[in-house]
Structures are given as structure tokens and as C-alpha cells.
Amino acid sequence: CIDWADVEAKRTHKTRAFIPVDYAGYPAGPGDTDLLIIQDAAHAPGGVAYGDMMCLSFHPVKPLATGDGGAILLDDGGQYERLQALRWCGIDRSTWQRSEKRYGWDYDINEVGYKCHWNDIQAAIGLVQLDRLDEMQQARRKIADLYQAELSDWVDFAADHPKHTNHLMPVRVSSHIRDGLINALLEAGYSAGLHYKPLTLYPMYKQETPPNTALAWRQLISLPIFADLSPADVVGVCDIVEHYVGVRSVAYG
Known part of the structure; x- marks a missing residue:
């Protein structure tokens, strides 16, 4: 915010x-x-x-x-x-x-x-997509709601808003398990990402990273979300997150 x-x-x-x-x-x-x-x-x-x-x-x-x-x-x-x-x-x-x-x-x-x-x-495709926008946004909202219902005890979610479009599904976990969790999801066939690496960590823009940015960067992970993602796949992702976080730690490092 x-x-x-x-x-x-x-x-x-x-x-x-x-x-x-x-x-x-x-x-x-x-x-x-x-x-x-x-x-x-x-x-x-x-x-x-x-x-x-x-x-x-x-x-x-x-x-x-x-x-x-x-x-x-x-x-x-x-x-x-x-x-x-x-x-x-x-x-x-x-x-x-x-x-x-x-x-x-x-x-x-x-x-x-x-x-x-x-x-x-492109314009023709855009007109069709515009007609489907509400439908796709409602699908993303349902996926986001399911993630929050399944994982609220295991990870921290970003702030919500009635008009949140849920393009990404960023959550925060302990920094010392973040990379391992990403690998566990990838090994199970689920995509997971990091959005985004701070600009201050790139050679072209290198300077001191603001402390809040540095902390968030070490803890963030983006869970998969797209309009056609099935509830079964969401539950599958959540099962891996719950198991991995539960076995290791929920404390921030």
C-alpha cells in the first residue's frame, strides 16, 4: 500500500x-x-x-x-x-x-x-476479451477466496479490496523456507514465481534497497492463479504449502 x-x-x-x-x-x-x-x-x-x-x-x-x-x-x-x-x-x-x-x-x-x-x-481479440472480462475476474476472485480459506493459518496474504483484480496471488512465508517451497511446488508440477525482484538489486539500478522492500522480497512467493485454474489444482497447491510450511516453520526469519 x-x-x-x-x-x-x-x-x-x-x-x-x-x-x-x-x-x-x-x-x-x-x-x-x-x-x-x-x-x-x-x-x-x-x-x-x-x-x-x-x-x-x-x-x-x-x-x-x-x-x-x-x-x-x-x-x-x-x-x-x-x-x-x-x-x-x-x-x-x-x-x-x-x-x-x-x-x-x-x-x-x-x-x-x-x-x-x-x-x-488484436483489436478483434480485445473486443471478445472485454466481453469476457467480468466472467474472468469472477473466476479469479473465486480462486483467491479458496486460497485464503485453505491457507489463512499457514501464510500471510496481502491486503484485500472489493475491486482487487487478483492478477497475482502473492503470499508471505518465512524467508528461510521461501526458496524451498518454490522448488517443492515446481517439483509437483505447479508454477510458482517471485513478483518482483527489487530494481535496486540489478546492476543497472544498484543502490541500497529500502528495508521494507528487502524484507518483503525475501518472504514473497506468487502462487499460481489464472481464470481456468481448477479448484482441484488450487487444493493441490495448498496441500503442498501446508505440508512444507508445517514441517519446517511458520516463523519469519
């Missing part, structure tokens, strides 16, 4: 915007600030919209998958038109707009843009 008072305390005259991350699908806002909020909702389509801009990801492993790509949701006509141009090399008019009456080859480029536009196949 974000400490919004700390956000305000750390802003300077150079601060132009703040980018909160809806980690695992938990909404990081809304918060009490007058900063421009660019909401990273890559994990949270269908969640809480609280930013001035809301950025979504349609990567294959995300809840609303279309193959790849993403979208920005906003309520600002000027920024919308600018972003439309930026997504396609900075060109100010789409081919469709230039061809409505008769083909017009002329267009302007007012700033350097990118090549980030979709194709029709």
Missing part, C-alpha cells in the same frame, strides 16, 4: 507526476494529492480508476490479454489527440481519416512519436 502522506513529503519543485502501481491487482489509490496521477493499472483492468490517466497492458499473461499492446484511458481531449498522434510516429491524422472522402496523402508531424498502434486482429 502507498503512504500518500509520504508521497507529498517527498515531492519537490521538479515533481511533475506520480505513477502508483496497482500491484497484483490491488488499487493503490485514490490518494490525497494534487499531483498528476498516471495510474499503472497493467495488473488491474476492471479495477478502480483513480488516476488522471490509467495505463493498461494487454500482454499475454495479463488479465485482459490480446497478444500484446496496451491502452491509456483518460478524460482529456487535448491529451487524447496528442497521444493518438504519438502512438503512430507523431502523424496527426490516421489513414482512415485521410481516406474518408478520397485519399489524402498529406499529413503533419509536430513531434517525434512511436510505432505503438494495434492491428485489427
